[in-house]
Amino acid sequence: MKKFLEVAEKLAHEKPLGPKYRNRRLxxxxxxxxxxxxxxxxxxxxxxxxxxxxxxRTGTHSDVFK
Structure with a gap:
């Protein structure tokens, strides 16, 4: 849960996500x-x-895109 909250906080404060997050428009x-x-x-x-x-949505690739 801690990692989710870290990402949520960055997004909420409009901070860029680093390359390891592979953030992309769908x-x-x-x-x-x-x-x-x-x-x-x-x-x-x-x-x-x-x-x-x-x-x-959150989960594995198969959870999210089924």
């Missing part, structure tokens, strides 16, 4: 959302608006 069914790797094998999908960040 396409297709997830267009408009972002994905980052909290750890290898632990993904977070989120939506950024001007006023909030909505954490939509």
């Amino acid at each position: 396409v297709g069914n997830f267009k408009g959302r972002w994905e980052c790797h909290i750890e290898p094998g632990w993904l977070l999908v989120y939506l950024k608006t001007d006023q909030e960040i909505i954490f939509e």
Whole structure:
């Protein structure tokens, strides 16, 4: 949980995530959302608006994209 909170805090304060997080904009069914790797094998999908960040999915690749 600590690693999730570290990522959430960086996103909330608009701090860049380092390359190890592999933060990227998604396409297709997830267009408009972002994905980052909290750890290898632990993904977070989120939506950024001007006023909030909505954490939509977290888990393994197969959990998130099934």
